[in-house]
């Protein structure tokens with residue numbers, strides 16, 4: 001039995017992994033040791049994939065899952081299998097973690113960044129269509145893929161985004177690294193695009209200590225992913241290679257943790273939503289604070305992280321010395337002040353993802369911008385979420401925020 005209170009002592013962290021109370025993870029890992037299946041491609045890997053497939057297919061999809069070493073690896077393979085090659089362009093949501101876009105660079109392709117819409121915080125469909133047409137006008141070539149992110153577990157505006165992907169016949173990759181358990185229009189995030197991606201990193205909805213999965217729509221695509229994830233070894237008794245592959249397969253030990261985590265996934269999702277519900281009702285009553293909520297009934301977020309926007313007019317109890325260089329794009333001072341005040345109470349909060357077009361390493365790539373993600377980055381704060389945060393913790397956090405705001 002593993003208890004996150006042991007790690008917590010007195011701090012409340014943003015999002016910690018929590019193992020099941022039943023100890024299922026340790027049983028499956030022990031099984032791997034007892035049967036000497038420490039290598040990849042053991043029975044835990046297949047069983048973990050089956051568990052995810054069954055869990056996804058409750059929502060009436062018919063999907064195939066390949067367990068991999070990380071979510072980043074899954075995005076890399078999704079792009080490879082979408083045919084992305086050196087010199088191609090790939091459209092990616094700008095408001096995301098760098099791992100959404102890094103694989104574009106791994107393949108020698110060029111990211112084309114697209115800003116967000118105000119409601120979902122995810123890719124703006126109008127701007128996406130404009131970007132596609134403009135790329136065709138400027139380069140004479142269609143972008144090879146579109147990477148849409150369900151940031152913080154809030155589903156993107158998938159109805160329109162899928163329509164555009166169909167209209168231009170460009171494969172859509174859903175980065176659902178943060179969105180396991182979220183739904184749009186009764187469909188699971190990760191199952192609506194050409195490919196979907198989950199992450200099982202330590203701070204995501206479930207963990208394998210590090211890992212990811214690629215979701216594909218046919219058994220052929222699953223087999224292709226397996227092939228590339230195991231060094232592209234051809235089917236001969238000796239090692240024979242006709243193309244370049246990767247060492248991206250999940251290990252049988254990690255998959256044992258994953259199998260145990262699948263027994264608590266629904267509980268985890270329910271708890272993230274319970275916390276969000278509490279934060280929503282608390283911040284409704286506070287001027288200048290806006291809880292990031294589902295923009296409509298079709299959206300069923302998992303609230304991986306609950307997030308708020310802090311209006312620039314909100315004053316905090318004490319000012320801070322901002323140590324950033326003057327020309328650096330950073331969160332507003334009242335956001336940083338609140339973060340520091342909460343940190344002094346051992347409450348970990350974090351600014352929102354800094355949009356990729358504002359990252360020096362991505363700043364030279366084309367960006368289709370509307371100012372939305374910049375504004376969100378300046379005003380936003382992520383609050384402690386997940387199974388290690390108790391309802392009492394959430395009450396304490398809200399109380400402290402109330403105290404710190406004038």
Ligand SMILES: *Cc1c(COP(=O)(O)O)cnc(C)c1O
Pocket residue numbers: 069070071072073096097099100149175177178198199200201211212
């Ligand atoms: C975590 C994350 C990834 C990468 O997943 P890893 O398993 O850490 O490689 C990709 N995209 C987003 C939006 C993420 O949050």
